[in-house]
Amino acid sequence: MAREETKRPTLGIDYGECRVGVAFSLGYVPRALAVLPHGDMVSLVKRIVAIAEREGAEQIVVGWPLNADGTEGEQARKSRTFAEALAAATSLPVYLWDERFTSQEALHQMIAAGTRRKARRHRLDAVAAALILQDFFEQAGVSARRVSSPGTKRKGQEE
Numbered sequence: 001m002a003r004e005e006t007k008r009p010t011l012g013i014d015y016g017e018c019r020v021g022v023a024f025s026l027g028y029v030p031r032a033l034a035v036l037p038h039g040d041m042v043s044l045v046k047r048i049v050a051i052a053e054r055e056g057a058e059q060i061v062v063g064w065p066l067n068a069d070g071t072e073g074e075q076a077r078k079s080r081t082f083a084e085a086l087a088a089a090t091s092l093p094v095y096l097w098d099e100r101f102t103s104q105e106a107l108h109q110m111i112a113a114g115t116r117r118k119a120r121r122h123r124l125d126a127v128a129a130a131l132i133l134q135d136f137f138e139q140a141g142v143s144a145r146r147v148s149s150p151g152t153k154r155k156g157q158e159e
Contacts, residue, residue, distance in 0.1 A: 008027060009024070009058050010025050010059050011055060012060075012129040013048065013082075013086075014099070018037070018038055020036045020038055021126040022126060023133050024133075025130075033126060061132060061133060062082065063129070064097055064098055083096055083147040
């Protein structure tokens with residue numbers, strides 16, 4: 001990924017089975033936007049696409065919670081499946097980004113900032129999404145994996 005691409009308006013997603021954190025950035029300091037209830041996949045994808053359009057996002061980065069050894073576990077597969085559904089619903093480029101430990105880091109930051117437990121519960125996933133974007137920008141998107149919608153294959157993409 002070219003360094004210039006990481007400076008584009010970007011929506012960040014921390015995907016979870018119950019809640020989905022959403023953050024936005026113009027290429028630098030990300031801001032937590034919302035925590036959405038998951039609901040059904042079709043509705044969730046529509047809500048995310050609507051937020052991307054409203055914010056003027058030019059790309060979407062979905063956290064990909066790989067195992068500590070870099071392999072894809074069950075939650076990472078679910079995040080990838082969500083990213084593929086999102087890619088099928090929008091013309092924006094969608095990327096997977098290794099987000100190991102971002103939820104734990106978000107929790108530690110919120111505790112250190114004195115955020116009350118109830119507020120942490122309502123904001124944690126959005127803060128994690130902001131951390132995903134922060135890491136994505138700091139690393140200039142190197143190692144981001146572009147997602148294709150199911151059934152499509154990009155030139156040079158592995159099966």
